[in-house]
Amino acid sequence: MRSAVPLLRVILWAQWRSVANLRVSEGAWGRWLAALAALLWYGLWTAMALGAAVLLAEPSRQQLALVVPWGLLSVFLYWQLAPLITASLGAALDLRRLAVYPVPENALFQAEVLLRLVTTPEMSLVLAGSVLGLLRNPAVPRWSPLLALPLFALFNLLLSAGLRGLLEGLFARRGVRELAAFVLVLAAATPQLLLLAGPPGFLREVALRAPPVYWPWVCFGRLSIGWFGPQDWALAGVWMAAAYIFGRTQFQRVLRAGQAWAATGADRRPRELSRDRQQVGLLSCWLGDPLGVMVEKELRSLARSPRFRLVFLMGFSFGFLIWLPLVRHRGLFWENYPILVATYAVLLLADILFWNAFGMDRAAVQFWFIAPVPLRRVIQAKNIAGAMLAFVEVSFVLGICALLGVRTGWAKVAETYAVTLSLSLYLLAAGNLSSVWLPRPVDPEQSWARASAGRFQLLVLVVYPLLGAPIGLAYWFRYALASQTAFLIQLALAALLGVLLYRLWLGKAVELAHQRKEAILRAMTESGGPVLMR
Amino acid sequence: MCASASNRPPAIELQGLRKCYGGKVALDGLNLVVPSGCFFGFLGPNGAGKTTTIRILIGLTAPSAGSVRLLGLPMPGKAFEVKRRIGVVPEDSLLFDRLTGAEFLQFAARLYGLGGEVAAHRAAELLALFELDKHPRKLIGEYSKGMRKRLMMAAALIHRPELLLLDEPFEGVDAIGARLMKDLLAAQVRRGATVFLTSHVLEVVERLCDRVAILHQGRLLLEAGVSELRQAAESLEDVFVRVVGAAQSGHKLEWL
Numbered sequence: 001m002r003s004a005v006p007l008l009r010v011i012l013w014a015q016w017r018s019v020a021n022l023r024v025s026e027g028a029w030g031r032w033l034a035a036l037a038a039l040l041w042y043g044l045w046t047a048m049a050l051g052a053a054v055l056l057a058e059p060s061r062q063q064l065a066l067v068v069p070w071g072l073l074s075v076f077l078y079w080q081l082a083p084l085i086t087a088s089l090g091a092a093l094d095l096r097r098l099a100v101y102p103v104p105e106n107a108l109f110q111a112e113v114l115l116r117l118v119t120t121p122e123m124s125l126v127l128a129g130s131v132l133g134l135l136r137n138p139a140v141p142r143w144s145p146l147l148a149l150p151l152f153a154l155f156n157l158l159l160s161a162g163l164r165g166l167l168e169g170l171f172a173r174r175g176v177r178e179l180a181a182f183v184l185v186l187a188a189a190t191p192q193l194l195l196l197a198g199p200p201g202f203l204r205e206v207a208l209r210a211p212p213v214y215w216p217w218v219c220f221g222r223l224s225i226g227w228f229g230p231q232d233w234a235l236a237g238v239w240m241a242a243a244y245i246f247g248r249t250q251f252q253r254v255l256r257a258g259q260a261w262a263a264t265g266a267d268r269r270p271r272e273l274s275r276d277r278q279q280v281g282l283l284s285c286w287l288g289d290p291l292g293v294m295v296e297k298e299l300r301s302l303a304r305s306p307r308f309r310l311v312f313l314m315g316f317s318f319g320f321l322i323w324l325p326l327v328r329h330r331g332l333f334w335e336n337y338p339i340l341v342a343t344y345a346v347l348l349l350a351d352i353l354f355w356n357a358f359g360m361d362r363a364a365v366q367f368w369f370i371a372p373v374p375l376r377r378v379i380q381a382k383n384i385a386g387a388m389l390a391f392v393e394v395s396f397v398l399g400i401c402a403l404l405g406v407r408t409g410w411a412k413v414a415e416t417y418a419v420t421l422s423l424s425l426y427l428l429a430a431g432n433l434s435s436v437w438l439p440r441p442v443d444p445e446q447s448w449a450r451a452s453a454g455r456f457q458l459l460v461l462v463v464y465p466l467l468g469a470p471i472g473l474a475y476w477f478r479y480a481l482a483s484q485t486a487f488l489i490q491l492a493l494a495a496l497l498g499v500l501l502y503r504l505w506l507g508k509a510v511e512l513a514h515q516r517k518e519a520i521l522r523a524m525t526e527s528g529g530p531v532l533m534r
Numbered sequence: 535m536c537a538s539a540s541n542r543p544p545a546i547e548l549q550g551l552r553k554c555y556g557g558k559v560a561l562d563g564l565n566l567v568v569p570s571g572c573f574f575g576f577l578g579p580n581g582a583g584k585t586t587t588i589r590i591l592i593g594l595t596a597p598s599a600g601s602v603r604l605l606g607l608p609m610p611g612k613a614f615e616v617k618r619r620i621g622v623v624p625e626d627s628l629l630f631d632r633l634t635g636a637e638f639l640q641f642a643a644r645l646y647g648l649g650g651e652v653a654a655h656r657a658a659e660l661l662a663l664f665e666l667d668k669h670p671r672k673l674i675g676e677y678s679k680g681m682r683k684r685l686m687m688a689a690a691l692i693h694r695p696e697l698l699l700l701d702e703p704f705e706g707v708d709a710i711g712a713r714l715m716k717d718l719l720a721a722q723v724r725r726g727a728t729v730f731l732t733s734h735v736l737e738v739v740e741r742l743c744d745r746v747a748i749l750h751q752g753r754l755l756l757e758a759g760v761s762e763l764r765q766a767a768e769s770l771e772d773v774f775v776r777v778v779g780a781a782q783s784g785h786k787l788e789w790l
Contacts, residue, residue: 293644301632304673360632367628370592371645372617518595525626 049129056133165250
């Protein structure tokens with residue numbers, strides 16, 4: 001049998017070359033910005049890792065036995081849930097295209113598991129910091145963290161590979177994906193709902209109680225501090241085996257699907273389009289051609305994209321549940337709950353609608369450069385369609401708030417629309433620039449994939465607070481100065497600034513699009529390496 | 535023979551066209567005049583610069599040097615006016631996968647300035663003509679390669695363009711579809727339109743085109759009327775091989 005290592009090396013080399021070649025075509029600015037964003041993001045996690053290294057160096061083993069399992073639970077949750085919350089599955093082998101080559105399944109599986117590291121490298125940093133802290137702790141045997149925490153990382157990698165395969169399988173099926181999304185939302189919400197339903201002080205009580213030993217974060221935690229019995233080893237072994245079997249079986253299923261695709265070349269099953277959406281034809285009457293027909297096209301294309309539909313669904317379902325813990329005490333957040341959820345939903349949609357507006361056009365993006373339509377109008381059409389869909393999403397959020405009995409008077413409804421649409425102006429303004437500056441082809445069939453480039457996701461963490469600052473300032477006026485008038489004036493000023501920024505940056509985006517025409521076309525028609533980033 | 539009218543400017547006029555990608559020269563001082571009403575074949579081996587030329591013509595790529603005039607108008611200076619009067623079938627797909635064929639054709643027609651009713655009417659006729667009307671609710675993403683090419687051709691024709699720029703239009707199209715496309719293109723030339731075509735199928739070019747040009751390594755090696763070539767008792771394939779490929783055929787691989 002051929003060794004898996006050289007094959008792994010070849011796959012990773014091809015991916016490296018694909019990424020490196022893309023980087024070269026981005027130019028110096030793109031590279032610098034990507035480096036800056038990575039520095040900020042990973043700097044933050046490195047600081048956390050160093051914090052863990054310092055904090056874990058002192059406590060006694062009794063104290064560690066309480067703290068470490070909770071820390072590992074946090075790592076576990078982040079590792080497994082981060083792809084769900086961001087609606088992206090991270091890097092994975094493009095098994096459809098690799099299936100035609102004689103690569104042993106074992107090597108592919110190993111590569112796939114290793115790629116799970118790329119999805120959440122933050123957790124590797126935190127675990128490394130924890131290992132360092134425990135090594136410095138005189139109460140902990142040296143070998144314990146060195147053995148147990150890498151094993152815990154491997155457990156997470158295997159589980160994460162399996163989850164990925166499972167999700168990909170579920171979301172590839174029409175009809176099933178909506179149901180699967182709903183089940184996922186419920187599953188992710190269960191802890192929050194339990195916390196909410198529990199008596200006051202429940203959370204504190206749970207945190208102080210020694211957690212049941214059979215959970216993986218507990219047995220690996222106990223192993224890592226060298227305070228364990230034989231049952232901990234047995235449990236760790238059972239968890240590892242379960243994660244391996246789950247990861248492997250899911251991987252095999254995905255691989256079989258990829259081989260079937262490679263054999264037939266059939267990308268998707270033929271289908272009949274349901275009778276839909278002729279109503280969007282009315283838009284042409286209101287907006288006039290060519291703007292109207294372009295908005296129509298955007299709405300039709302987006303409504304038929306599984307990727308868009310999933311994110312749209314998540315915005316008003318998942319959004320409700322993940323923010324529940326913040327509103328337990330019915331304070332500030334409870335008062336602004338619809339706004340919080342609506343903002344989350346718009347930010348989630350922004351990935352598809354605003355930040356990479358040409359992404360789903362892929363190679364067809366050249367149509368916009370060939371058609372006798374000014375590019376300014378094309379971008380405006382995409383923006384109008386995006387804003388309309390964001391408006392509908394916010395309406396869904398408000399409707400569900402009303403159904404669930406969340407207090408939403410007319411003033412709050414108006415405030416929610418005003419805040420989210422003002423925010424959308426800022427997102428559109430910045431999104432137009434990013435759409436022409438960092439374009440990336442997106443497969444609309446892939447339900448669970450990011451629309452914007454990974455490095456852009458990092459940049460967004462810096463950009464969002466800046467873009468949201470004028471609106472945040474309005475809330476600061478309301479609560480720090482206790483003045484509703486000041487709030488409304490600032491909100492109006494923020495909206496006005498948003499309009500000005502939008503107009504200014506739209507012109508810049510059009511100029512940039514003409515300058516970068518060839519780079520955009522190249523980026524949108526290029527296929528990636530053997531690893532898909534989702 | 536090109537049906538050029540003396541009062542019409544050349545359909546395509548390229549002067550000293552040069553395009554460099556980094557250190558690599560893709561086009562090296564290309565001079566070319568394509569008369570109006572001509573069926574023009576633009577030939578060359580892979581990597582000769584044909585697609586680059588077409589991309590420059592339609593404004594997708596900026597030349598490093600030189601000038602381009604289409605239908606007598608400078609590009610990219612009058613790009614908007616030019617785009618309304620040309621039809622394009624590029625090598626890559628221009629199609630939006632999440633639309634149906636009819637929706638895409640209507641969309642293209644309305645961007646070319648046709649009214650809604652005319653657009654719908656022409657779209658339906660073209661779909662029927664290209665035999666794409668069997669599954670009206672099928673998304674373009676589910677089309678085969680040949681169907682996509684036929685749809686692109688339909689979109690390029692829907693506004694009755696004066697100049698058609700076609701990059702490998704018959705690639706992946708079955709014999710019946712290709713025959714239909716050839717007949718349509720010939721009809722376009724008869725009504726006075728100009729067709730500028732690249733293809734590797736030399737028999738097709740020889741049968742359809744009035745004039746041909748052969749490009750190699752970014753340079754124009756030959757430009758002649760097809761009838762002139764026939765008089766020299768050589769097929770287009772013989773000419774092509776003689777001009778660009780003779781030196782390459784001698785190598786044999788022992789192990790193969």
